[in-house]
Amino acid sequence: QLQLQESGPGLVKPSETLSLTCSVSGGSISNSNYYWGWIRQSPGKGLEWIGSVHFSGNAYYNPSLKSRVTISADTPKNQFSLRLSSLTAADTAVYYCARRDSSGNNNWFDPWGQGTLVTVSS
Amino acid sequence: DIQMTQSPSSVSASVGDRVTITCRASQVISTWLAWYQQKPGKAPKLLIYAVSSLQRGVPSRFSGSGSGTEFTLTINSLQPEDLATYYCQQANSFPFTFGPGTKVDIK
Numbered sequence: 001q002l003q004l005q006e007s008g009p010g011l012v013k014p015s016e017t018l019s020l021t022c023s024v025s026g027g028s029i030s031n032s033n034y035y036w037g038w039i040r041q042s043p044g045k046g047l048e049w050i051g052s053v054h055f056s057g058n059a060y061y062n063p064s065l066k067s068r069v070t071i072s073a074d075t076p077k078n079q080f081s082l083r084l085s086s087l088t089a090a091d092t093a094v095y096y097c098a099r100r101d102s103s104g105n106n107n108w109f110d111p112w113g114q115g116t117l118v119t120v121s122s
Numbered sequence: 123d124i125q126m127t128q129s130p131s132s133v134s135a136s137v138g139d140r141v142t143i144t145c146r147a148s149q150v151i152s153t154w155l156a157w158y159q160q161k162p163g164k165a166p167k168l169l170i171y172a173v174s175s176l177q178r179g180v181p182s183r184f185s186g187s188g189s190g191t192e193f194t195l196t197i198n199s200l201q202p203e204d205l206a207t208y209y210c211q212q213a214n215s216f217p218f219t220f221g222p223g224t225k226v227d228i229k
Contacts, residue, residue: 047166047209047220062217063123096165107213108156110168110177 002027004097004113011119018084022097022113029078030055035100036080038071042093052100053080087120124149124212126221134227141197143224145210150190154214157186157195161206202228
């Protein structure tokens with residue numbers, strides 16, 4: 001059974017860069033049928049898709065965050081990562097990693113990791 | 123971006139009732155719509171994809187319908203374990219966007 005697990009700091013200072021990792025077990029991120037991505041959830045903005053990466057390195061980002069986001073895949077470790085720079089309090093949220101089908105418009109997310117709360121505060 | 127709206131924002135119903143949630147897209151998204159269930163303190167879980175296809179393991183009391191810009195999630199015979207917030211998501215185009223959610227309470 002495919003499982004995803006987020007890891008990273010729970011508290012980050014404003015203006016700093018957030019780095020989160022999603023470890024995948026029970027399947028390979030090198031499977032060409034899928035993208036691997038990040039979604040966040042905050043009380044103010046609800047669920048927000050951040051972006052997704054294919055093991056080939058092809059990545060798509062939400063234009064609202066594109067200037068600050070990098071998502072990359074580490075196939076030997078079977079992990080993928082999120083970097084979000086220039087943090088503000090508005091980036092405080094629960095961050096989820098999730099798998100997305102890469103075929104056609106089958107752009108739904110399943111499964112999801114359990115989520116990790118990131119608070120941006122000095 | 124395609125904006126997603128949901129109604130109602132919350133609903134309270136009794137066990138055994140039928141609950142209907144509506145999701146509207148600001149543009150035509152054909153049948154590229156998914157529904158998720160999020161129980162308190164948990165991650166969202168995919169319930170239905172492509173408007174009406176049930177994800178493996180999802181009880182048959184859940185069903186989806188619609189096309190174009192208007193979609194419906196129906197829970198037939200509400201059960202106590204269905205207490206959750208339900209979100210729709212458009213899968214038609216980048217950036218993928220979610221509705222604001224509908225909270226389902228049990229009376």
